[in-house]
Amino acid sequence: MNNLAYIYKLWLSVAKTSGKLTTSDVLLAAKRLVEGHSDDEITVSIDEFDKFAKNISLDETLEYLHNIESSKRYVILINLFMVIMLKNINNERVNQKQITALKEIYKKLSVPYLYDILYLLMNKKYTKAHKLLDEHSPNINFVCFDQNAKSEINQSFEQYQVRFIILKIDDFFLLLNSHSHDLKIYSYSNKNKLTLPEKCAEFKIEPYDFITHNVRDHSIYYLDKNTFIRITNEKEVIYLDEDVLVKLFSPMNDKLFLVSEVKELDKNIFQCSIAKDHIYNIKANHLFAGYSKRHAIVKDVNFNIFEGELVAVMGPSGSGKTTLLRTFVKQAKILKGELLIDGEKISEKYFHRMGYVPQDDVLIKDLNVFDNMYYYYRLHFGKDKSDAEIDKLISRQLQNLGILEIKYKPVYKNGKFTISGGQRKRLNIALELLKDVDLIIMDEPTSGLSSLDSENIIKELKKITLLNKIVIINIHQPSTSMYRQFDKVVVFNEYGNNIYTNKSIEVLKIFKLVKTEDAYLFNEDEESKEDLECMKCDKSDPELLLEIQADEKSNFWNLFSYLNDFTEKK
Amino acid sequence: MFNNPISAQISYQTRRQFKIKRYERLNLIVSFVIAPLLAWLSAFIFRSDTDLVQNQAYPNFLFFMLISGVFFGLIGSVFEIINDRRTVQRERIGGVSIFGYYISKYYVLSFFGLIQTILYNVIGMIFLNIPVLLVAFNSLIMFLVVVVSISFGLFISSLTRSNMIASNLIPVLIIPQILLGGLIPYSHMDKSIYMWETNYDKAPPIARIMPIKYAYESIITGNIAFTRGNNEINDQISQMVDYLQDNQFMSIDKESFISNFKCSFCNKTWFYNILVIISYIVGTFVLGLIIFYRRIFNG
Known part of the structure; x- marks a missing residue:
């Protein structure tokens, strides 16, 4: 049995304290608890987990958790918190029995303060959370990126549309997403050991080389060396990778917990603010x-x-x-x-x-696919790239859209199109992506x-x-x-x-x-x-x-618009 | 915007247009075959004598040469923009210059027009034994006619929404030029074409708006001016001009023609007419560009 079975057991022991479990309970838990696990790990059905859970005690599970890597342990424990709290939020009530059971598990795993910290963070009480951490746990620190948080210099970060917290536990980083608009994390193999600005530049040129991970609200993500976070507002793009995070949490900055203050301290760490006119x-x-x-x-x-x-x-x-x-x-x-x-x-x-x-x-029928793209590029960007570079760029865009094979095909010949309607649409998209x-x-x-x-x-x-x-x-x-x-x-x-x-x-x-x-x-x-x-x-x-x-007979839509407006106003 | 300078844009637009033309190989071959074919046909028809001095139909050849120029220019340009409008609309969003596109059309069409002009004149030279100097001059005037026709063609192309309308407008532009270009004496026409004009010694107002009239006047007077050293040719052409002048060919008063030495009149006239043609080119270019901008911005 793999890690997931133990996680399932853990969740079951907490969830069952409130009585009967529904299918939606199980699905919700399953979604959150597999977060950060590879597809290979998620091969066992819930039935099998159930059987396993019946045959293993909670103490054995806790012992297992004691023995795994601390980063994995924290991911599981925080995910457990999210599942329980999310369920309680959905029910619009706090289930005290579940919370007590959760706290008990944290206590047994020697992190009794974890519940309180997470609770404060999720409720945006950053100062209190920071105080609590100072008192109890020197191995945990955090930086908060919050659209609504205000620093001492009264700068709001509303325009970023993000609310997440980076937790530094021992020497690894976890991203705790409270509520961010489509927060994405990118991972990159980085075989050439690129620096952050180089990675940013590479991202612009070869975005498809980066694997995109969507981070759901109320979930946690382990940030390894190959990942970086990209957050944007209407003015800039901020990239955060491990190097930046290390700087954020360096000893001299240990009092920091708001991104505004971090930015004030060292602007160079956000040097990838490249797309100033990015449409957001x-x-x-x-x-x-x-x-x-x-x-x-x-x-x-x-x-x-x-x-x-x-x-x-x-x-x-x-x-x-x-x-x-x-x-x-x-x-x-x-x-x-x-x-x-x-x-x-x-x-x-x-x-x-x-x-x-x-x-x-909107294609020039009397040119082939390559020439359509080549001149489109040249007319917009002039001589900023060599012909070989443009050729490579064109090939990449066509490859990404699955039409590389038509690169040198004429668009139109002998009174008819030589590429299909779908290929023409893709080519039109490729032109814009150029x-x-x-x-x-x-x-x-x-x-x-x-x-x-x-x-x-x-x-x-x-x-x-x-x-x-x-x-x-x-x-x-x-x-x-x-x-x-x-x-x-x-x-x-x-x-x-x-x-x-x-x-x-x-x-x-x-x-x-x-x-x-x-x-x-x-x-x-x-x-x-x-x-x-x-x-x-x-x-x-x-x-x-x-x-x-299509129902033209009914005058329904006017009524609907009216009611919709009415409801919104209400 | 992408900050691609206009000069670079014109350069790439021109290259793209050339590539498009090269792709239409059959069309290109046909247009290059038609020019010498028409030249041969008109030289064959308008060759009353193999000696240019004795060739009474030489002015007719010149006139039809100019009409051919109108034809080449219009046919080459009148459909050009209609089909490209959506492309330009799309590229404009990315900051690609409309002017760059429009002027590159001129360059490319003019280049092909120049080749057609040269082919036409070389064939004419061979069949009618026209002196090289006159061939060069005739080529210049024909080329200007081609360019002014390209200008008109692009103007129509900017104005119309369909190929059908554009093709229907071609005869509207060509036929009046044939009728009122100066070859057919105005005295043979209904007096109502003079409208408000009472002096029938002048070309009628409607004829004065025909670019071909200025081109024909220029090519005839130029032929006289450039053959001053060759009295035989000069006299022969002068006689033709006299004939035409008697029939109110000239736009300038008969009196001024008579009061001046013929050659000095001709010297002035061919040059003056070239300036008129150039002003036509500039005028229709600007007008066409304005229309094209409006069409692009208004969808």
Whole structure:
């Protein structure tokens, strides 16, 4: 039996103190407890763990934990805290029995203060946590990166959208993510022993060489030598690797616990603040847009998009999806409201950080794939790279998008395209990636493609967002698997009203509710009842969005918009 | 923006345009074959005598040479921008200059126009025994006509949204130039084409807006001016001009023509007309560019 079985036993002993366990308890625990374990380790089913747990005592488990590496032990213990606390948060109550059991385990493993420290940290009581650590545990220290924390010089870090803590325990570092917006950690083999600035530069050139790890809220991540954290705001990108962390926790800085103060002390350690004009956030506030001053095509659009998000704009034909996308590149006018990039009104100064791919293929038919890309690069960047370097760059982009084999193929020959629709879409994406833009806007990237090609394109776009880029697409009819890739969905009705914007799963949930109510209230025929039954069986097909939008008979959307506004105000 | 200087952008745009043209190999071959073919055809038709001095149809050859220039320029340019508009719109977002794109079109189309001009004139020289100096001058005027036609073609290409509309506009630009370019005497035409003008000794106002008229006037007067040393040719061409002048060919008053020594008049006129053509080129370039900017920005 591997580590996970012992972890499971540990969790079970704590969780069971509160009575009956549900499937969701087990799933939640399983998700958190396998954090930081490789796929090879996670091979045993929960049934087997269960059998194992019955045959082993808690004392044996604790003894096992005593004997493993301290870094692993801390990861398990803190994960245990997260699972228990998360469950309690979800239930909106604190289960004292579980907490007592947890504290007992910490006591037996000679870390009696751990619960209190973690509790204080998660509740943003950093000063108290620091005092407690000073009193009890010289082997633990922490630095806090908190969007809301204020230092003595009263600097807020709100714009970073992060709240995480770096714990230094003995000589290793753990990242405790309280609540950060899509925090990502990257690992890199670093065979050439690159310094941090070199790694940063490499990240810009060869981002796909870095493995991306998403760090969930309320989880812990062990930071090894090959990993680094990347956090951004609208002004800068901060990279933290082990070297930086060692400096952060150096003895002379032992009183520090806020990132603002750390930054004040040694600006050089954040020397990788390279992308000063990086697009980090896009926000629309009651945006009305169209082509003439008198007629708005899209109305009252509201969204808030962050880097690393794949956003789908959905709605029926003629609802203004394309107009919204064109507003970004000034091909449609803003009539009312505002469209903000990193808090500033959108302007041409951001254009070089944006890539816009219209619905039709925008390729030069009379050139081959390589020449299309070569001249696209040269026109934007001039002579900053040699031909050999550009060749390499082009090959890499094509390779990443799986179309390297068409590198020297003509786009068009003898009156027909020689590369497929999917390949052309990918090539269009590759052109934008050459520019290393932060925001890619694609108008109907899947139109005219087979379902397989469409799914692959969406997967590629999702992969791009892992490089902290924002991708906004409009799409008419995504499949379920495509829909799952979206982080956010902006929904329009047939009149161009932005009726709802939220995380994709939330949108689906609310539309399900809408459907149920709609069917129940307005269409009480047999067919609708069958639909209703199907809703109850938890069908989660995004076509639902279209089905509901297509119902032109009901004046439902106005009512829905009204109710939505009303609820928000409330 | 990406801070790629405009000079570098023009250079890469031009290279890209050349590569595109090279890719259309068949089209390129056809256009290079057509020029000498048309030259041979018109030289064959307008060769009343193998001796240029005795060739009464030489001005007609010159006129159709210029019409061919209009044709080459328009055909080469009128579809160019329509198909590229979306590409330019996309590249503009990344800071790629619209001006750079537009001027590179000029460079490339003019280069191919120059080759066609040379081919045309070389064939004409061979068949009509035209002296080298006149061939050089004729080539210059024809080239200017090609460029002004490219300018018009790109203007139309910026203005229209479809190839169909653009191709329908080609005859609208070519036919009036044939009719009012000066070869057909204005006295044979309906007087209403003079509109407000009462002096029928002058070219009618509508003819004065035709660039081909200035080119034809320039090529004829230039031919006289450059053959001053060769009295036979000079007289022959002068007679033709006199013939044309009697029919109100010249845009300048008959009196000023008579009061001046012929050659000094011609000396002035060919040069003056070249300036007019150049102003046409500049004017249509600017206008086309403005239209193109509007089209790109307004989607």
